[in-house]
Amino acid sequence: MQPPARSGEIYDLGYRNYDGPRLGRRYAIRSLTTLSLRNTFGLGRGAWPKVIAFTLVGFAMVPALVQLVIGALQAFVFDAGQGDGYQFVRPEEYYGFVQVILVLFVAAMASELVGNDRKNNTLPLYFSRPIHRSDYVLAKVGALTLGLQMLTLVPQLLMFLGSWFGASDQSAWFADNIGDLPAIVVSSVLFSAEFAAIAILIATFANRRAFALVSILGAFLLTLMTTAIVADLLPRSAARVVMLLSPIYVARAVTFVLFDAMPRVRPIEFAEGPGEQIAAVELPGLVWVAALLAHVAIAVAFAIRRYRDTI
Amino acid sequence: MTALPPPSGPPPPVLPPRAPATAAAPGTPLPAPAPAGAVSLRGVSKWYGDVVAVNDVSFEFRPGVTGLLGPNGAGKSTLLHMMAGMLTPSNGDVLIRGEAAWRNIEMFRHVGLVPERESVYPFLTLREYVVASAKLHELPDPEAAAAAAIEQVEMTAAMGRRMGGYSKGMRQRAKIAAALVHQPDVLILDEPFNGTDPRQRLQLTEMLKGLGAGGKTIVFSSHILEDVETLADEVCVVINGRLAASGPYREIRRLMTDRPHAFTIRSSDNRRVAAALVGRPDITSVAFTGDRLQVQTSDFGEFTQAIAQVLLDSGTDLHDLEPADDSLETVFSYLVNTQRTPRDLTPGRTTRR
Amino acid sequence: MMAGVTVVRQPVVSLRGLTKEYPGVLALDGLVADVPAGVVGLIGANGAGKSTLMKILLGLIPASRGEATVLGYDPKTDGLKIREMIGYMPEHDCLPTDMSATHFVMHMARMSGLPPKEARERTAETLRHVGLFEERYRHIGGYSTGMKQRVKLAQALVHDPKLLFLDEPTNGLDPNGRDDMLGLIERTGSQFGISVIMSSHLLGEIESVCSALVVIDAGQLVQAGAIDDFTGASGVLVVEVDRDHELLHQRLVAAGLTAELAGNDVVVTLEGTEPGTVQRTVLTHVADLQLPLVRVARQRHTLTDLFRTR
Numbered sequence: 007m008q009p010p011a012r013s014g015e016i017y018d019l020g021y022r023n024y025d026g027p028r029l030g031r032r033y034a035i036r037s038l039t040t041l042s043l044r045n046t047f048g049l050g051r052g053a054w055p056k057v058i059a060f061t062l063v064g065f066a067m068v069p070a071l072v073q074l075v076i077g078a079l080q081a082f083v084f085d086a087g088q089g090d091g092y093q094f095v096r097p098e099e100y101y102g103f104v105q106v107i108l109v110l111f112v113a114a115m116a117s118e119l120v121g122n123d124r125k126n127n128t129l130p131l132y133f134s135r136p137i138h139r140s141d142y143v144l145a146k147v148g149a150l151t152l153g154l155q156m157l158t159l160v161p162q163l164l165m166f167l168g169s170w171f172g173a174s175d176q177s178a179w180f181a182d183n184i185g186d187l188p189a190i191v192v193s194s195v196l197f198s199a200e201f202a203a204i205a206i207l208i209a210t211f212a213n214r215r216a217f218a219l220v221s222i223l224g225a226f227l228l229t230l231m232t233t234a235i236v237a238d239l240l241p242r243s244a245a246r247v248v249m250l251l252s253p254i255y256v257a258r259a260v261t262f263v264l265f266d267a268m269p270r271v272r273p274i275e276f277a278e279g280p281g282e283q284i285a286a287v288e289l290p291g292l293v294w295v296a297a298l299l300a301h302v303a304i305a306v307a308f309a310i311r312r313y314r315d316t317i
Numbered sequence: 318m319t320a321l322p323p324p325s326g327p328p329p330p331v332l333p334p335r336a337p338a339t340a341a342a343p344g345t346p347l348p349a350p351a352p353a354g355a356v357s358l359r360g361v362s363k364w365y366g367d368v369v370a371v372n373d374v375s376f377e378f379r380p381g382v383t384g385l386l387g388p389n390g391a392g393k394s395t396l397l398h399m400m401a402g403m404l405t406p407s408n409g410d411v412l413i414r415g416e417a418a419w420r421n422i423e424m425f426r427h428v429g430l431v432p433e434r435e436s437v438y439p440f441l442t443l444r445e446y447v448v449a450s451a452k453l454h455e456l457p458d459p460e461a462a463a464a465a466a467i468e469q470v471e472m473t474a475a476m477g478r479r480m481g482g483y484s485k486g487m488r489q490r491a492k493i494a495a496a497l498v499h500q501p502d503v504l505i506l507d508e509p510f511n512g513t514d515p516r517q518r519l520q521l522t523e524m525l526k527g528l529g530a531g532g533k534t535i536v537f538s539s540h541i542l543e544d545v546e547t548l549a550d551e552v553c554v555v556i557n558g559r560l561a562a563s564g565p566y567r568e569i570r571r572l573m574t575d576r577p578h579a580f581t582i583r584s585s586d587n588r589r590v591a592a593a594l595v596g597r598p599d600i601t602s603v604a605f606t607g608d609r610l611q612v613q614t615s616d617f618g619e620f621t622q623a624i625a626q627v628l629l630d631s632g633t634d635l636h637d638l639e640p641a642d643d644s645l646e647t648v649f650s651y652l653v654n655t656q657r658t659p660r661d662l663t664p665g666r667t668t669r670r
Numbered sequence: 671m672m673a674g675v676t677v678v679r680q681p682v683v684s685l686r687g688l689t690k691e692y693p694g695v696l697a698l699d700g701l702v703a704d705v706p707a708g709v710v711g712l713i714g715a716n717g718a719g720k721s722t723l724m725k726i727l728l729g730l731i732p733a734s735r736g737e738a739t740v741l742g743y744d745p746k747t748d749g750l751k752i753r754e755m756i757g758y759m760p761e762h763d764c765l766p767t768d769m770s771a772t773h774f775v776m777h778m779a780r781m782s783g784l785p786p787k788e789a790r791e792r793t794a795e796t797l798r799h800v801g802l803f804e805e806r807y808r809h810i811g812g813y814s815t816g817m818k819q820r821v822k823l824a825q826a827l828v829h830d831p832k833l834l835f836l837d838e839p840t841n842g843l844d845p846n847g848r849d850d851m852l853g854l855i856e857r858t859g860s861q862f863g864i865s866v867i868m869s870s871h872l873l874g875e876i877e878s879v880c881s882a883l884v885v886i887d888a889g890q891l892v893q894a895g896a897i898d899d900f901t902g903a904s905g906v907l908v909v910e911v912d913r914d915h916e917l918l919h920q921r922l923v924a925a926g927l928t929a930e931l932a933g934n935d936v937v938v939t940l941e942g943t944e945p946g947t948v949q950r951t952v953l954t955h956v957a958d959l960q961l962p963l964v965r966v967a968r969q970r971h972t973l974t975d976l977f978r979t980r
Contacts, residue, residue: 022795024788026785026788033785050773123766126764126765127763130760132781134757134835137750137781
């Protein structure tokens with residue numbers, strides 16, 4: 007028996023309305039964050055942003071790689087116990103090493119994130135969509151903060167693994183050092199947020215990439231240097247204020263607080279390096295944390311204000 | 318030195334005073350010398366390295382308004398700047414009142430150019446600006462000349478204000494005043510309607526029409542058909558640097574004989590009219606759309622000669638008879654599309670890059 | 671063929687005394703208008719307040735006084751909801767140069783709330799409707815003006831808005847490109863069932879595509895109404911013959927018609943005559959004189975007349 011004959015059909019390819027789900031602001035913020043995160047590493051852009059981003063990530067990974075190699079040597083080459091507990095870089099010191107790389111990174115990439123939309127005049131297309139202006143800024147700052155984890159959190163986790171691997175008594179080492187992990191995570195996020203928020207704020211003012219780069223470098227490094235010089239010379243209350251205004255000082259202080267590893271208190275004239283200067287002014291830990299959160303909040307608020315008149 | 322592209326045939330014939338139109342027709346003799354007061358282009362080409370911006374253009378511009386029409390990048394701006402003496406042709410001659418335009422200081426007395434980009438100084442008042450222009454032309458009485466020019470563009474009321482606060486339309490008129498202050502015979506405007514709103518457009522059109530009627534030779538460029546249609550007495554269509562057609566656009570349409578002409582008829586009984594027409598050999602198609610009868614004819618002359626009688630004989634009442642494709646738009650698309658035919662790529666000829 | 675589309679009879683935008691003041695500048699002055707569904711033209715001088723109006727309607731800035739409704743919602747309180755239902759195509763360049771059209775429109779779709787799978791499908795469909803084919807996978811930086819305009823329109827359409835704001839959509843396009851875009855706009859209004867508010871300086875465009883019109887000048891409403899109200903036939907008949915029009919003129923006057931010469935045309939007054947008699951008289955004399963007849967038509971008002979009388 008024959009199957010019934012098929013009839014011909016012409017399918018309607020005309021415009022169709024959309025009745026499907028419309029997800030809200032949070033989904034939009036997530037989408038923008040994802041795209042911006044890719045842009046942070048130069049994906050979806052030209053060659054240069056990629057080169058810069060990955061080079062800087064490479065530098066930031068150096069301590070981690072060293073620690074991993076040492077761990078491997080300890081595990082396979084050295085005798086048991088030899089060099090045990092050796093840490094190439096202690097967690098709380100890690101930021102002293104990586105802070106300059108972070109500054110270079112945000113200086114180079116902040117204007118990628120924020121400048122392109124301004125330069126191409128794409129902002130009206132964003133702001134005519136169901137999001138708030140604050141959502142846009144939060145997504146950008148969030149994306150940069152997340153991206154910076156590649157230079158802060160990930161290397162530190164790798165170092166942790168490296169040390170753990172190389173320890174002669176791994177479970178003991180783990181029990182001793184597990185306490186560091188929360189501090190590692192929180193400090194990475196806060197440190198990155200401080201850098202991301204301020205860099206993005208500056209990038210919204212500087213329309214050309216070169217200006218943004220120079221301004222961001224200045225904001226972080228110049229304040230670092232002047233604070234270092236000036237803190238020694240001022241009375242304590244003034245020194246405190248100056249330090250509370252410097253992004254790097256505040257960020258470093260918070261890491262000391264989180265790792266409970268504030269350097270020894272000495273009179274400030276004898277303090278060597280920002281770490282000891284921070285200890286010298288003897289501010290309670292909470293003050294530093296509050297200062298960092300205030301920096302981030304104020305930077306984000308002003309960045310949102312920058313977009314007030316756009317469309 | 319770059320190899321010169323071969324000229325693509327002798328230039329089109331020169332126009333006798335304003336009557337017929339020409340589509341680029343090969344095989345005609347070189348033009349006769351031009352009378353004074355005209356801008357003449359004789360075989361003008363302009364190239365930049367391999368890029369040929371203007372390719373062998375010949376035309377005589379006469380008093381009245383001529384519109385240069387063409388797609389973006391067709392070479393209109395280059396042509397206008399050569400006519401104003403700002404650029405030298407790579408080949409051919411640009412003559413103003415019979416004399417070469419390039420580097421001829423005297424010639425600048427007779428030409429005013431209104432360039433496209435913003436070029437007014439925001440900190441000057443209009444009066445200052447036009448007086449400065451008058452002084453640059455070494456006019457004997459700059460103040461009076463400036464006042465007259467400002468009057469001509471109807472900006473006397475605003476002339477004391479700084480130009481930074483002017484609207485786009487006012488800035489256009491300011492530039493025109495500066496270009497008119499030395500009473501040139503020729504006024505050249507590059508895309509004067511860009512970015513103007515309807516009212517500014519109307520005012521500018523009226524003003525340029527007035528100047529053209531007063532005997533000046535006005536040449537302006539545009540890529541917006543509407544503006545050219547309303548303002549220009551004649552059009553020059555420029556495509557890829559070549560002059561594709563020139564003359565009143567309706568005349569050019571009549572010359573497009575390899576295309577049928579379309580007419581729209583509305584009557585009390587379209588089918589009766591259609592029946593009367595369909596038997597005629599010059600009718601190529603008949604179609605009904607809504608209350609209109611669309612007719613296409615291969616012979617414009619035959620059709621127009623006969624239609625009045627046909628309509629009377631059909632016994633219907635006529636509401637409208639209109640040429641359906643009598644617009645600059647039709648002319649333009651025809652020219653743009655036909656000028657892209659593959660005959661330029663016959664083997665053995667040098668192809669353009 | 672539109673499934674499930676509600677025909678909107680309410681005006682898509684209503685303004686009641688909408689006013690916006692900046693220090694020293696009155697940007698909008700008590701606008702009162704009802705913008706109907708369909709394709710509506712928005713005409714205004716540069717700086718007349720069109721962008722301010724749009725920002726207020728999108729809920730991006732507050733009005734100083736007065737009320738507005740967009741698709742039934744109040745921009746003051748429901749800005750987000752409104753922006754969900756609106757598509758905006760700006761006048762200026764606004765596309766990133768280093769993304770492909772597909773990638774960009776998909777991103778915009780997601781920013782409008784479409785989940786990833788639906789965003790991908792709608793993007794592909796919308797790009798097809800605006801006429802972008804293989805080029806959609808290339809970077810936008812290499813596109814022509816016409817292609818870029820299509821991408822701009824696509825990102826405004828991808829989330830199926832109910833109302834489109836198009837700001838000078840044919841800017842920078844040559845005549846063919848302009849035709850294509852206008853055709854697309856016309857289809858959007860008629861076939862896609864989406865209302866369009868289109869601003870333009872070119873009255874011919876507005877006449878050909880729009881069914882209604884709003885004119886704003888210096889923050890005030892000047893005119894609003896159906897296009898047909900402004901482009902009706904006048905009481906004058908235009909006759910064009912290919913030669914000897916003076917002769918025709920003489921004949922018609924002698925036959926008792928009120929006629930004048932206007933350039934190459936003969937213009938005959940229709941007022942006070944029986945319908946059809948004038949045309950018959952004209953045809954008779956044209957045939958008698960054996961003149962080639964090109965046009966016999968009632969002169970229509972054009973939008974330009976609106977600006978002429980002011």
